[in-house]
Amino acid sequence: MAVERTLSIIKPDAVEKKKVGAILAMLEDAGFSILALRRQHLSREVAEGFYAVHKERGFFRELVTFMTRSPVVIAVLERDDAVKQYRGVMGATDPAEAAANTIRKAFGANKGENAVHGSDSVENARIEIAYFFPASEVAPSA
């Protein structure tokens, strides 16, 4: 299985609940290496740019308002098959449908306030990582 990278965002709801450490521990326990990590309060412009693919969706304004209400923690994760494996650890978008032992089951409240974001493909992971981190801020693989 190929070693891949994916982008994780711990969203405002989980940061407010002080679950950053618990979530990072779940990720390390699941075999991910954290190659870059930053806490950042997203501006409206940055959040709208990140979620541009969703701009025609009915929930877009709500999503941007939520993602900008307080700081997030953004991480670059690496392991074999990282995109799929991280989506497994995150759980379904709606925490009510997320499997046991997933981050969204443990810490998500609803489809909007669902604790974490993860890239949905290797190609989007590349784009999303570059959106937040210049190559010089991503540590080389261990």
Ligand code: CMP
């Ligand atoms: P994320 O992985 O960050 O990418 C897009 C986000 O849109 C998604 O997680 C959800 O949190 C959010 N989203 C999807 N559907 C809804 C919805 N019906 N209402 C509010 N937010 C939503």
